[in-house]
Structure formats: C-alpha cells, structure tokens
Amino acid sequence: xxxxxxxxxxxxxxxxxxxxxxxxxxxxxxxxxxxxxxxxxxxxxxxxxxxxxxxxxxxxxxxxxxxxxxxxxxxxxxxxxxxxxxxxxxxxxxxxxxxxxxxxxxxxxxxxxxxxxxxxxxxxxxxxxxxxxxxxxxxxxxxxxxxxxxxxxxxxxxxxxxxxxxxxxxxxxxxxxxxxxxxxxxxxxxxxxxxxxxxxxxxxxxxxxxxxxxxxxxxxxxxxxxxxxxxxxxxxxxxxxxxxxxxxxxxxxxxxxxxxxxxxxxxxxxxxxxxxxxxxxxxxxxxxxxxxxxxxxxxxxxxxxxxxxxxxxxxxxxxxx
Numbered sequence: 001x002x003x004x005x006x007x008x009x010x011x012x013x014x015x016x017x018x019x020x021x022x023x024x025x026x027x028x029x030x031x032x033x034x035x036x037x038x039x040x041x042x043x044x045x046x047x048x049x050x051x052x053x054x055x056x057x058x059x060x061x062x063x064x065x066x067x068x069x070x071x072x073x074x075x076x077x078x079x080x081x082x083x084x085x086x087x088x089x090x091x092x093x094x095x096x097x098x099x100x101x102x103x104x105x106x107x108x109x110x111x112x113x114x115x116x117x118x119x120x121x122x123x124x125x126x127x128x129x130x131x132x133x134x135x136x137x138x139x140x141x142x143x144x145x146x147x148x149x150x151x152x153x154x155x156x157x158x159x160x161x162x163x164x165x166x167x168x169x170x171x172x173x174x175x176x177x178x179x180x181x182x183x184x185x186x187x188x189x190x191x192x193x194x195x196x197x198x199x200x201x202x203x204x205x206x207x208x209x210x211x212x213x214x215x216x217x218x219x220x221x222x223x224x225x226x227x228x229x230x231x232x233x234x235x236x237x238x239x240x241x242x243x244x245x246x247x248x249x250x251x252x253x254x255x256x257x258x259x260x261x262x263x264x265x266x267x268x269x270x271x272x273x274x275x276x277x278x279x280x281x282x283x284x285x286x287x288x289x290x291x292x293x294x295x296x297x298x299x300x301x302x303x304x305x306x307x308x309x310x311x312x313x314x315x316x317x318x319x320x321x
Contacts, residue, residue, distance in 0.1 A: 011280075015067045018287060022059035025294040026052045032307045039303040042125040044235075047105040048297070050132045051242075054101055055290035057094035063287055066091055081152040081160035088163065089146045096139035096186045098290065102246050103190045104131050109239045110197045114204040142185065145178055183257045187250045194243045205236065234300070241296045249289040253282035 029052040032038065033045055040048070065087050069078045077083060108131075112123045121127075149169050152160030169175045256278050297304045 011067075011071060014284060015063055015071065015287075018291065019059055019063045019068060022063065022291045023056065025291055026056035026059065028308065028311065029294040029297060030056070032304060032311065033297075035307070037303065037307055038297075038301055040301075041123070043108065043123050043128045044105075046125055046128040046132065047101065047108060048293070051098065051101045051105065051293060054094055054098035055293060058091065058098055058287065058290040061087055061091035061094050063290075079161055081150070081163055084163040085147045085150050088150065089140075089143050092143040092146050092182075093140045095286075096143060097136050099186050099190050099246070099250075100135045100139060101132065102242060103193050104135060106194050106197045106239060106243050109235060110201050113201055113236070142182075149175070183254075187246075187254060191247060191250070191254065194247060198240065198243055201236065201239070238296070238300050241300055242293060245292045245296060246289060249285045249292070252278070253286045256282040 030049055033040075033049045033052065036042065036045055038045070065078060069076060078087065108123055108128070112119050115122075149165060150163035151166045153162035153164040155161070169179075256275075259275070259278070298308055
C-alpha cells in the first residue's frame, strides 16, 4: 500500500513538472534554431527544428492531454472514448515521429561524415524537408490502428467513456502481429540502426583521423590545430549526445516490452506489482527524452548557448521594464 501511494504521488508531481519544462524548452529550441544563427547547416537545422516540434507534440498529447488529464481532470470531454482514442493515436504518432527523426538525423550525419560523394546530393535542406514530411505522414498512418485497439470502459446516457484495451488485442493473432510490428518499428529497429550507424561513423572517423595525421605530418600534440577535425568533432559530439540520450532513456521501455511478450504478463495485481513499476518507470524515462535535446544543444553548441543567453536577458529586460 505504501508503494502504491508513493507511485501515485510521483505521478502527481512528475508529469506536471515534465509539462512545465517540456513545453517552454522545446518552444525555445524551435525559435532559436529556426533563426539559423547557431552555426549549423540548414540541413541540420531543419532536422533539429522538426525534432523539437515532434517532442513538443509528445508533451502536449501524451503528457498533458493524456496523463495529466487522467490524473487531474477525470470526467472531462477528453475521457469520451472517441476523443480518448484519437489522443492515443496522436500521441503514438508524435512519439514515432520523434524517434524516427532521430534515426534520420543520425543517418544524415553518417552520410555527411562517411559518404562524401553522396553528401552533396543527400545532405541538403530540400532532402531534409522531404524526409521530415515522409516520416510524419508514415508515422501517422502507422498509428491509425491504435484507434481500434480501445473500447469504452462504461457507457452513461449513450455516451461511451474512458479507453480500455479490448480483449481481442491480447487473443487475436492480427493484433499480436501489430503489437510486434509497432515495437519493432518503435524503438527496436531505431535502436539497431542508431547503434549501427554510430559504430560505422566512429570507425570511419578513427581511420580517417589516422590517415589525415599521417598526411599532414602532425604529431599527437598538434592534432587540435586541424580545423576540419575540430568541426568534425563538434558535429559528432552533437550526434552522439542526441542518439546516446535516446538509447539510454528508451532502453527500459524495450526491456519492459520484451518481458511482457516473453512472460505473457499482460495483467498485474495492482500498482505494487514489479511489472507495473517497470511499466511506469519506462514511460517516465521515455517521456523525459522529449525534454533532453535542448539541454544537449546548450551543452554542446557554443552559439546556441549564446543565443539562449541573449533570449533570457531580453526576456528579463522586458519584464523589468
């Protein structure tokens, strides 16, 4: 009982804080990056802005309209079954978009570093726009079946209320295949792709760095004077920080899904059950990932920090005046 109360109290505090932080940080990231004064290429900027928009939508649909609404505003129109199902579709679509934009950004940086012949054709703002729109459309189409997974928990005056998973979702082969496909595409396949692309990128950088030092005749103490290697390291630090954060924060969710499917533990006896605790923890960490990118930009990008500082100083000046 004490553990149950603790988890409930944690939900009461965690999700409002996450919303209060997630909305402004993603808005700030969108505004600063869209101005194009952070020393990043237009291609990278478009990916990062799109990722900020996707993360903001995750905060709106998943954290605010789904979780906070369920905790603090029970019985509102958001609990009507069709509205609830639509929110579930949109929050899954926003999550998928955020995940796959991380993959496409990682692939773009892989091409930029390792595929010099393809770089001029692929790493452009036009290609980035096409990729971003394609990811958004496919993510939404993929998540439409979620609308039909849930049914009403009860009906009052012919109005269906709340969303509860239909029994056929656990017993039907078709829904089981859909669940596996959903988790394979988000996040198992992105996990594998990000790790693979990062390993290949690191391998290429190490080989290229050794060859470049030999050609330039640099000693190990002089390698920092190479401007191209400096720029490459900055780009790689940003890439590894974003993809590494994604992998770490989603890892618990992957373990939870695998445990669920291997043990068939679809039901748990109350919120004190370890499966429920793992589920709640994985969701909290997963949703935390929609707030981390702005912190990564601030830590790794000097010009972003300068733009952020200017924005904060301008805001305080306006408030003071």
